[in-house]
Amino acid sequence: MTERPQIPDPPYEGGCLCGAVRYRLNARPQTMNACHCDACKKMSGGTNLLIITAPRAAFEHLSGEVQRFRRTAESGRQSDVVRCATCGTRLWHEPQSAPIVVIAAGTLDDPSWVVPASHGWVEKASPAAIMQDDAVKFEGQVTRDLQMAAFQKIYGDGT
Numbered sequence: 001m002t003e004r005p006q007i008p009d010p011p012y013e014g015g016c017l018c019g020a021v022r023y024r025l026n027a028r029p030q031t032m033n034a035c036h037c038d039a040c041k042k043m044s045g046g047t048n049l050l051i052i053t054a055p056r057a058a059f060e061h062l063s064g065e066v067q068r069f070r071r072t073a074e075s076g077r078q079s080d081v082v083r084c085a086t087c088g089t090r091l092w093h094e095p096q097s098a099p100i101v102v103i104a105a106g107t108l109d110d111p112s113w114v115v116p117a118s119h120g121w122v123e124k125a126s127p128a129a130i131m132q133d134d135a136v137k138f139e140g141q142v143t144r145d146l147q148m149a150a151f152q153k154i155y156g157d158g159t
Contacts, residue, residue, distance in 0.1 A: 017089045032155075048126070050116060051105060052103050065085040118151070123139045
């Protein structure tokens with residue numbers, strides 16, 4: 001079984017590499033997922049992109065200029081990808097199909113508690129990627145409902 005740290009109580013704060021952009025999340029995550037698709041690997045520069053999702057209404061962009069670009073996934077769904085206008089750090093994205101925010105976990109001030117409950121696109125995973133034994137693994141795109149179910153199974157509802 002994977003050793004998992006406790007999820008701290010919100011709020012959670014984060015920002016970009018240069019410090020110009022700051023944000024705050026005022027709600028517990030709904031999911032913690034590692035995406036191994038080609039786009040996430042390219043946008044993160046790593047073996048995967050570790051993300052947390054939460055209601056967009058609980059998210060605050062506190063400071064700093066950002067740049068947005070609209071990306072269309074293989075599924076046809078679109079998301080606004082948000083980066084720091086100064087240093088280019090990918091911070092979060094906002095799917096057009098749902099009122100959620102998807103935060104790149106590495107941009108949190110303290111990402112030490114983010115251990116994915118699920119992994120998507122495992123058939124595209126790099127041999128160097130680490131997958132926890134108890135995480136749910138999916139081929140292809142993982143729906144939010146399945147990500148949320150995996151998160152609830154491992155982390156419960158936070159009470």
